[in-house]
Amino acid sequence: MSGRTWRICGVLALAAVLGVPMAALAGDAWAAVRMSPGSLRLAVPAGRSLTLLVRSCTLSAATALLCLAIGTAAALVLLAVPTRLRWLRMAVIVPVIVPPYLHAVAWMRTAEGLRVLLRRAGLALPPFQGFGAALWVQVMVYAPLMASVALAAWSMVDPLLVDAGLVQGSSHRVLRRVILPLMLPVLAAGTLLVFVLCMGDLSVPSLFSVNTYALEMYARFSASGRTADVTLLAVPVVLLCLAALTPAMRSLATVLSTPSAREGAVASAWRAAGAVRAGALFGAVVLGVDAAGLCGSLLAGAQGATWAAVLDALPQASVSLRTAGGACLVSLVLALAAGPLVAAGNRSARWTAAFLLVPLALPGPLAGTGASLAGVLAGGLWKTVAPSLLLAFRFGPFACLMTGARLARLDSATTEAGRLFERRRGDYVRRIWLPTLGPVLLAALLLVAILGIGEVSGTLLVMQPGQQPLALAIYNYLHYGGSGTVSALCLVLLAGLLALMVPALFLWNRGWRRA
Amino acid sequence: MIACADIGVSAGGRNILSGVTLALADGQRVVLMGPSGAGKTTLLRVLAGLLAPEEGTVTVSGRQASVAGKVLVPPSQRSIGFVFQSAALWPHMTVAQNVLYGLADLPRREAQERMRQALAACRVEALAERLPQQLSGGEQRRVALARAIAPRPRHLFMDEPLTSLDSDLKGELLNLVTGVIAADATAVLYVTHEEDEARAVGGTRLYLAGGRLGSQT
Numbered sequence: 072m073s074g075r076t077w078r079i080c081g082v083l084a085l086a087a088v089l090g091v092p093m094a095a096l097a098g099d100a101w102a103a104v105r106m107s108p109g110s111l112r113l114a115v116p117a118g119r120s121l122t123l124l125v126r127s128c129t130l131s132a133a134t135a136l137l138c139l140a141i142g143t144a145a146a147l148v149l150l151a152v153p154t155r156l157r158w159l160r161m162a163v164i165v166p167v168i169v170p171p172y173l174h175a176v177a178w179m180r181t182a183e184g185l186r187v188l189l190r191r192a193g194l195a196l197p198p199f200q201g202f203g204a205a206l207w208v209q210v211m212v213y214a215p216l217m218a219s220v221a222l223a224a225w226s227m228v229d230p231l232l233v234d235a236g237l238v239q240g241s242s243h244r245v246l247r248r249v250i251l252p253l254m255l256p257v258l259a260a261g262t263l264l265v266f267v268l269c270m271g272d273l274s275v276p277s278l279f280s281v282n283t284y285a286l287e288m289y290a291r292f293s294a295s296g297r298t299a300d301v302t303l304l305a306v307p308v309v310l311l312c313l314a315a316l317t318p319a320m321r322s323l324a325t326v327l328s329t330p331s332a333r334e335g336a337v338a339s340a341w342r343a344a345g346a347v348r349a350g351a352l353f354g355a356v357v358l359g360v361d362a363a364g365l366c367g368s369l370l371a372g373a374q375g376a377t378w379a380a381v382l383d384a385l386p387q388a389s390v391s392l393r394t395a396g397g398a399c400l401v402s403l404v405l406a407l408a409a410g411p412l413v414a415a416g417n418r419s420a421r422w423t424a425a426f427l428l429v430p431l432a433l434p435g436p437l438a439g440t441g442a443s444l445a446g447v448l449a450g451g452l453w454k455t456v457a458p459s460l461l462l463a464f465r466f467g468p469f470a471c472l473m474t475g476a477r478l479a480r481l482d483s484a485t486t487e488a489g490r491l492f493e494r495r496r497g498d499y500v501r502r503i504w505l506p507t508l509g510p511v512l513l514a515a516l517l518l519v520a521i522l523g524i525g526e527v528s529g530t531l532l533v534m535q536p537g538q539q540p541l542a543l544a545i546y547n548y549l550h551y552g553g554s555g556t557v558s559a560l561c562l563v564l565l566a567g568l569l570a571l572m573v574p575a576l577f578l579w580n581r582g583w584r585r586a
Numbered sequence: 587m588i589a590c591a592d593i594g595v596s597a598g599g600r601n602i603l604s605g606v607t608l609a610l611a612d613g614q615r616v617v618l619m620g621p622s623g624a625g626k627t628t629l630l631r632v633l634a635g636l637l638a639p640e641e642g643t644v645t646v647s648g649r650q651a652s653v654a655g656k657v658l659v660p661p662s663q664r665s666i667g668f669v670f671q672s673a674a675l676w677p678h679m680t681v682a683q684n685v686l687y688g689l690a691d692l693p694r695r696e697a698q699e700r701m702r703q704a705l706a707a708c709r710v711e712a713l714a715e716r717l718p719q720q721l722s723g724g725e726q727r728r729v730a731l732a733r734a735i736a737p738r739p740r741h742l743f744m745d746e747p748l749t750s751l752d753s754d755l756k757g758e759l760l761n762l763v764t765g766v767i768a769a770d771a772t773a774v775l776y777v778t779h780e781e782d783e784a785r786a787v788g789g790t791r792l793y794l795a796g797g798r799l800g801s802q803t
Contacts, residue, residue: 231674234636237661238668239688239737248687252678340636340661 081408085423088405088463089430092441096302099444103299113303120287124307127284130202130276131269134209139262141210142217143254144354147343149218150225160222163358166365167215168568170525172274172546173561174212177365178204179278205279211361212275213265218358220261224254233341242344250341263319267312271434273528278549284308285528289436292532298444305437312432320428320472384541384563391540391567394530395523397459399516402467406474406515413475424475427468435528438465442533457533458540462523469522470515477511517575521568541567587611587647588633588664588741588773594641595628595797602628604797606642610741613771615789619779624794626777627671630743633775634668635661667734667772669744673726675718681705681729682714688737704736705729707766724755728762735766742772748783760786 104111116124149160166174182199189196228250236245251258273285285308292301343351412423430438442461489503527546534543541564548557589609595602602625610616610633620626631637633644635657644652651659675684685704689697705711708728718726727747734742747763748756764786767774776787784791793800 229674231670231672232676234631234661235668235670235674235733236676236687237636238634238666239733240662240690241660244690248679249676253676340631340657 077408077411081412081423084405084408085412085426088401088460088467089426092438092445092460092464093429093433095444096298096437096441100299100302103297103303110299110303113300114306116307120284120304123282123284123287126202126282127270127308128311130206130209130281130283131266133206134213134269135262135266137206137210138213138217138265139258141214141354141357142219142261143221143258144351145214145218145358146221146225146354147347147351148355149222151342163355163362164215164219164222165569165572166211166358166362167219168521168525168572169212169365169565170274170527170542171209171212171272172278172527172542172549173525173565174361174365175208175275175278176545176549176557176561177367178208178211181364181367200279202279202281205276205281208275208279209269209272211364213268214354214358214361217258217261217265218354220257220264221254224257224261225250227257228253237340242341243347245341246343246347260319260321263315267315267319267432270308270312271528273434273436274546285434285436288434288440289528289531292436292440298440301437301440305434308434309429309432309437312434313428316428316432317425320424320431384544384560387539387541387544387560388563388567390538391524391542391564394458394462394540395520397456398462398466398523399520401459401463402470402519403512403516405463405467406470406512409471410474410478413471414478414481416479420475424472427471430464430468433465435465435526436532439529439532442529455535458530458538461529461533462519462526465526465529466519466522470512470519473515473518474508474512477508481507514575517571521571521575524564524567524571588645588651588666590629590633590639590642590644590652592642593629593632593639593644595625595632595637595639601797603632603639606794606797606799608633608792608799610773610775612740612773615767615774615776615787617784617787617789617791618775618777618794619784619791620794621779625797626794627745629794630668630745630775630777634666634743635659635664665740667737667739667742669727669730669734669742669747671746671749673718673723673730675726675729675733677718680715680717681710681721681732684718684729685733685736688733700736700738704732707735707769708732708762723751724759727751727759731763731766735770735772738770738772740773742767742770742774744774744776746777746779748778748780763787 113120145163149163152159179199182196182204186196186199232253233245233249236249240248271285273283273289276283277286284304288301288304291304292298342348409423409427413420413427433441438461442457442464445457445460485507486503489499493499524540525542527542530540530543531546534540539547541560545557545560545564548560587609589607591607593603593606593608606625606629608616608629618626618629628637632639632652635644635652638652638655638657641654643650643654646659646664649659651657651664675681676687679687682701682705685701686697689700692700701714702711705714708731710725710728710732713721713725713729718729721729731747734744744763748759751759760783767787774787774789776783776789778784778787
């Protein structure tokens with residue numbers, strides 16, 4: 072297939088999967104505004120919506136900043152971990168794959184256990200509810216992600232630059248003047264990404280009875296079914312998220328396309344000292360407590376789960392796998408088609424990247440609304456494939472960006488040599504292209520599957536009756552009781568996510584080392 | 587004086603340095619030669635305190651600075667200037683800021699003066715406000731030298747400072763390096779595997795091969 076045909080296919084795939092729901096949302100909102108210009112006021116936050124927007128921004132910004140502090144501090148400790156204890160890094164970072172509402176379950180149980188203990192000692196602890204509880208859980212959800220980002224940022228700092236600082240300045244000074252400024256763009260990107268993820272999530276705030284903007288969008292759609300209202304209501308959040316995502320994605324793309332400065336290089340002599348070491352230890356302890364609390368409370372809760380409950384969860388697990396599998400297939404097409412567009416490094420690459428950012432900036436409920444609206448327009452078959460398409464819409468752009476970054480890193484001389492020396496048709500694809508791109512592509516698809524299996528915010532709006540995936544079942548049970556069943560479902564979900572994460576990490580490392 | 591005795595370092599089951607003993611007296615010049623992978627850079631890192639030796643000790647002015655498995659005196663307190671193989675300039679700082687970094691203990695005016703002197707000595711004073719990525723390879727090496735000499739260290743370590751430069755530029759920079767060394771009474775440990783560089787720097791010549799140190803005639 073020629074480059075031009077490939078590009079056309081890429082544009083068509085992007086238009087079909089990402090463009091249709093966005094166009095449906097925009098068209099619906101436009102029609103509503105034309106019919107009733109007054110509805111445009113929904114897009115301007117005022118009164119209750121302004122209060123909710125401020126609350127969402129406060130919660131998201133506080134979460135992002137606390138995650139930045141804790142995640143960076145923890146990364147400084149994890150960096151010093153000796154080679155034989157490298158698994159500790161993984162142990163602390165693994166909670167990244169655990170969906171927010173599972174963290175919420177774990178912390179609710181931990182808090183309840185603590186309340187019982189303290190009550191016995193004659194002390195009363197306020198209920199684990201409200202803004203503070205939601206903030207705590209969200210920090211626990213995203214701090215491992217920030218620690219991963221900080222580790223990635225550190226891996227890009229040339230050890231020689233750090234050592235050059237150490238020859239002329241103290242450990243503190245090197246941290247302040249050399250290490251942190253060099254890590255800053257990536258850390259800032261991670262912080263902005265956490266902000267965007269928090270703005271779009273409704274699961275944790277709803278479980279802790281905190282009314283946020285994302286929750287308001289979901290509630291409005293559930294109550295009225297007026298998709299245009301949700302779209303207009305989402306305008307300020309989308310604009311905020313796009314403003315945050317643009318610089319964030321630029322930095323993260325640099326991370327993806329820059330080889331680690333530490334590959335094969337000597338390790339830097341820098342070690343945290345004094346107050347920095349104490350702070351870093353605190354960060355690592357917080358992450359450790361989160362990982363231990365998560366495992367402990369889920370395992371403790373699992374005692375109430377019976378084999379019958381686990382077996383009952385299998386049909387829901389099957390729906391989850393089917394939906395995520397469908398999303399992976401669609402994302403594969405998207406990544407193969409759009410990856411080369413992103414990697415081109417020209418103006419159209421920038422436009423493609425910008426286009427890919429829009430679905431990432433849409434809060435979950437709005438994405439669900441878009442998919443639901445497209446379903447109304449398309450009817451029939453759409454209803455069956457809507458959940459998979461929704462997940463591809465929400466997470467497929469990650470696969471496209473990862474594939475594009477990997478392609479951008481391919482040495483053009485290597486690929487040209489591959490084509491030049493090709494003796495049998497298909498040799499180039501089989502022996503050069505697949506081994507170099509394949510692992511990263513597969514890792515990207517596993518990421519889509521991991522995120523897709525845990526997603527609830529948008530799925531809530533498009534799932535058909537009787538076709539409930541695991542994540543949605545857990546979310547519903549959390550609201551209506553059934554702790555033994557929840558534990559069984561959580562265990563099945565976690566086992567599934569871990570089974571996907573291990574090969575994803577392996578493939579990612581393998582693919583990147585070959586770059 | 588900076589000295590090491592019976593230094594041993596290994597990595598991946600292979601001895602990088604084994605029983606290396608070396609002394610660099612004040613004002614002395616030592617050229618350390620040897621093939622790639624001989625352990626020259628590792629020895630510099632051990633002496634500078636960037637790497638703890640597995641065996642042996644390092645002393646700075648008679649004071650124990652490193653013992654087996656431990657760095658007792660941090661690199662910044664050993665009065666060392668270090669020119670790395672790559673220029674290793676901090677990309678987020680201007681040339682002036684790169685040089686001023688090591689002068690933070692001095693009063694502001696004095697630090698500025700020292701910075702100007704170091705840049706002038708390396709003939710890069712006109713580049714003070716530029717960022718490293720706006721400089722050519724040769725200019726970056728000059729700034730790296732200026733950064734190393736600005737704090738007036740008692741020991742100057744140079745780890746193949748002219749590597750991967752074309753011959754004209756190399757000759758020009760070699761003149762600059764020898765001029766700067768001659769102007770100061772700084773002790774110099776110069777690592778290279780180029781004969782012409784070793785000849786130009788002069789002083790004692792040592793040869794490192796297979797992790798062991800010997801003198802070369």
